[in-house]
Amino acid sequence: MSELVDESVHRLNQLLPLKARQDKLSPALKTLHRAVIESLVTRGQPPSRAEVAALVGEDQVDVSLALLRAEDLIVLSADRQEIMGAYPVTAGNTAHEVLVNGQRIHAMCALDALSVGPMYGVPVEIRSRCRETGTAILVRQDGERIVEVSPSAARVGVRWQTPSGSAAQSLCMEMVFLQDDEAAAKWCRGDLQNHSVYTLDQAVDFGARYFRPLL
Numbered sequence: 574m575s576e577l578v579d580e581s582v583h584r585l586n587q588l589l590p591l592k593a594r595q596d597k598l599s600p601a602l603k604t605l606h607r608a609v610i611e612s613l614v615t616r617g618q619p620p621s622r623a624e625v626a627a628l629v630g631e632d633q634v635d636v637s638l639a640l641l642r643a644e645d646l647i648v649l650s651a652d653r654q655e656i657m658g659a660y661p662v663t664a665g666n667t668a669h670e671v672l673v674n675g676q677r678i679h680a681m682c683a684l685d686a687l688s689v690g691p692m693y694g695v696p697v698e699i700r701s702r703c704r705e706t707g708t709a710i711l712v713r714q715d716g717e718r719i720v721e722v723s724p725s726a727a728r729v730g731v732r733w734q735t736p737s738g739s740a741a742q743s744l745c746m747e748m749v750f751l752q753d754d755e756a757a758a759k760w761c762r763g764d765l766q767n768h769s770v771y772t773l774d775q776a777v778d779f780g781a782r783y784f785r786p787l788l
């Protein structure tokens with residue numbers, strides 16, 4: 574196991590402790606949280622309000638969504654009436670498109686995109702762009718296994734920061750694909766204390782170890 578990955582999983586759990594937050598939930602809310610992720614991955618859309626009501630009770634829908642949002646476990650629409658996403662995936666548009674189970678959805682960040690396949694043991698195709706150069710990035714996975722990558726030296730970069738509000742709008746915005754080591758070096762700008770760069774295999778391991786416990 575990579576020491577870099579070990580340290581990174583710990584560091585991310587300190588900044589965005591999704592599993593610790595999930596563990597504090599009631600059984601019904603924990604089931605709802607897992608159902609949101611699964612619905613997005615398997616159907617390409619979050620549960621409807623009626624489906625949420627079936628899990629938590631009709632009179633508890635708004636309270637339940639508000640509680641999950643307060644813990645930054647889900648992302649809601651602007652009017653806070655509908656679920657948009659739950660790390661690692663979203664029905665909203667991001668820079669990271671994910672084809673999974675015949676559905677096109679999006680991931681919150683590059684690390685999240687690489688985590689979908691390992692979480693459910695399914696084939697995934699990811700399309701994104703290098704943050705530094707704009708070069709198109711293509712990744713095909715089968716579970717944890719990287720099947721195809723273009724460019725072949727693609728990397729994942731993380732600029733570490735404490736989330737401000739929703740992590741989807743702060744920390745996740747700085748978890749990016751980079752086309753190669755040269756682009757990664759330019760992106761880091763010499764600040765190695767607050768930036769980490771991973772091979773795709775390392776990033777898959779990192780994401781799997783961070784997200785799988787949520788299931």
